[in-house]
Amino acid sequence: MPLHVSRRATLLGTGAALAAPFIRTAQAQQTMEFVAGSLGGGWYTIAAGIAALVRDENPDIQLRVVPGGGVANSTRVNNNQSQMGFGIDAFTAAAVKGEDPYSAKHERLRSLGTGYSPTEHNFLRAADKPGDDMRQILTQRGLRLAAPQRSSTDETTLQRIMRFVGTSPDRIRSEGGRYLNGSYADIAAAYADGQVDYLYCALAKPAAILTEIGQGRRSSRLVGFPDDVRKHLIDAFAYNEGVLPAATYPQLQSADLRVTTMDSVIMVHDSVPEDVAYKVTRTLIRNKGARLTQIHASMASYDPASSWRYAGCPLHPGAAKAYREAGAMPAA
Structure with missing residues (x-):
């Protein structure tokens, strides 16, 4: 066999041998x-x-x-x-x-x-807006409320709570209010800018958007979940309940809050x-x-x-x- 052919075959064989491990890695x-x-x-x-x-x-x-x-x-x-x-x-x-x-x-x-x-469910209100009771807040006329996108467990849970207390997004809008959906960043910005006065979200503590709102210009307070609301979510949908310690968001709460939870x-x-x-x-x-x-x-x-x-x-x-x-x- 001519030398140049032998060398070419040898080089090809060496190249194939070197390439093989990379092929196996990519496939694996x-x-x-x-x-x-x-x-x-x-x-x-x-x-x-x-x-x-x-x-x-x-x-x-x-x-x-x-x-x-x-x-x-x-x-x-x-x-x-x-x-x-x-x-x-x-x-x-x-x-x-x-x-x-x-x-x-x-x-x-x-x-x-x-x-x-x-994960804790959180219900936030502007400090200058009425209501320490979730039912009272959700059923008031002219409510301006933001919640995450429709594919989220947050928004589905909020809809379940609203049905339980006798309201809905359509009712909110028909009574001159606003019901806004968006990403967490979007609804936090809408709340901070005053486009809405209440915000609902389910986020593990410490939630960045709540910490940022607490450090922002708009004074705000977290609202606890009433006993009947928590019980309804547990009995009907297998949620859990827990306590949000007062120190979690010191700018937003002054006491422990009973809330709905999930994992x-x-x-x-x-x-x-x-x-x-x-x-x-x-x-x-x-x-x-x-x-x-x-x-x-x-x-x-x-x-x-x-x-x-x-x-x-x-x-x-x-x-x-x-x-x-x-x-x-x-x-x-």
Whole structure:
């Protein structure tokens, strides 16, 4: 064989050998879309932090964070439009069962557990506007109120409260009021500018927009949730209740407030490979405590020993493997 042919074959063989590992790496990498909450909200911040943490410990897994909403996320993940997403415990359970506000069972949903970010519902009023009672505020004529987008659990919850007290967005508008929907950043800006006098949002403490409003020019106060409202949401829709400590937003409250609460679930589509779900969950378990709290203060509550017990959605087999390996979950 001529020397130049032999050298060419050798070079080609060497090039193929060098290229092969890169081909295998590209094929092995798993990229998933992680649908979170609105820009400016806690979920988006937490999802971005989780994505960076997972990437650091598992270079073969890339999570691309996109904005979403707590109601719509369940359907988005079930349809595999996003392979991973944040959900709310009561709403995720309703999606699995096909109950209100969902019209069909979401059978492709699996979970990586719950407890990632307990969330308080917050009702804020301008200090110069009337009302320390939620029912009185929501039923007053000329009410100017802002809430997050329609695909959010915040807005769905507010609509449920309004039905319970005998009002609605249409009634508010018909009586000369204003009912505004938008991103967290949009509604916070509308409130700060005086376009609305009341604001409703469900965000894990400390919520950036509430902290900023408390430090702003418009004096404001948080309003507690009445006993009957909290009980209705618990009995009818499986929400929870809790206390917002007085020190949470010192410029917005002077005492502890009883509020409606809910908790976050990480959902995945059932086609997510077991190894990928295992690695993501393992990363979260390994970093519980200080590292997760650095992402968002609400993540301090994450406890693997209870996280896997969430019964509203089947646990992904990969997550179960991670919890068992960590000793948080009993052996099968």
